[in-house]
Amino acid sequence: MARALITMPKSARLGEIIEVRALVQHAMETGYRRDSDGSMLQRDLIRRFSCSFAEAVRSDGTRAAPGTRVVFAATLHAAIAANPYFSFYFRAEKSGTLIFLWEGDNGFAHREQATLMVNA
C-alpha cells in the first residue's frame, strides 16, 4: 500500500485561497532504464492525479451542491520525479472534503481525503 501525505490547513476563512500539497510514495519507473543484468525495467508510472471537492452535508442531511467538483488534475508522464509531488491552490468558500486520487500502471490506485472547515 502506498503512503501519501497531504499538507493543507484544517480550517480557512471564507474566500481564503489555501495551498494544498500532495505527495505519494511511488517509484515512477520510466521504462527507459535497465537493471544490473541489462534487461529493461518495465514501465510503472502514476498516470493521473486528481483533487475534487465535495461540499459538507448540512444539518438537514442535504448537500448544497451534490457530487464532487474537480479542483485540480494532472496527467503524469515519465518526466515526473519519483514520489510525485504537487502543490496547487484551493479557494475556500464552503466547508467540505477534498478527495485525492492517484491512478496508474499495473492497477495502481490510491485515495486520500482531507476535511476543510470554512469559517465565515
Next chain:
Amino acid sequence: MAANTAIARRTALRAAAGAALMFALRPVNAAIATAPILGELAFAYAGPKATLREARVKLDITPLVENGNSVPVTISVDSPMTANEHVVGIALFSEKNPQNDVALFALTPLSGRAQVSTRIRLATSQQLMAVAKMNDGSCWSHTVEVVVTTASCVEE
C-alpha cells in the same frame, strides 16, 4: 483523456506543421530562440485556431540543475481565476527528454490561484516550455533554458 486528445491532435497536425511551424516559431519577444520541437508541441496543444503568445506565464526553475532526477518547477499564470476568466490547462514540454510530454495540468475556478509546483526529471541540458490555455481559448507560453550537470540518465 485530455492527453489522448492532445496526442491525437498533435498527430493530425504534424502534417500541417511545416507551414504552421514558421508561425509558431516566431514568438514576439522571445529572449531565446525556441527549439522547433517545442514550437510544434505548443502549437499542437494550443489548437489550430488559437493565438499563442509569450506572456502571462512564468515557468520558474533553477537555470543550473545539479541533479536531474528531481528538479522543482513552479508554473504560475497571471489570471484572476474567476468563473468568467480562468486557466483551464497548463502543459509542460521538454525539448530533449526521451518523451517531450512532462505533465498536463487541469485547473478550474475552484483553484483560486493559477500556480502549480511539482518535481521533474531532466535527461540533459535543454529548453522547457510551459503553455497555459485560458477559458477563452487564448494560449500563453514561457520558454526557459536549463543547464543540467548530473542528468537523470536512462542507463543509471
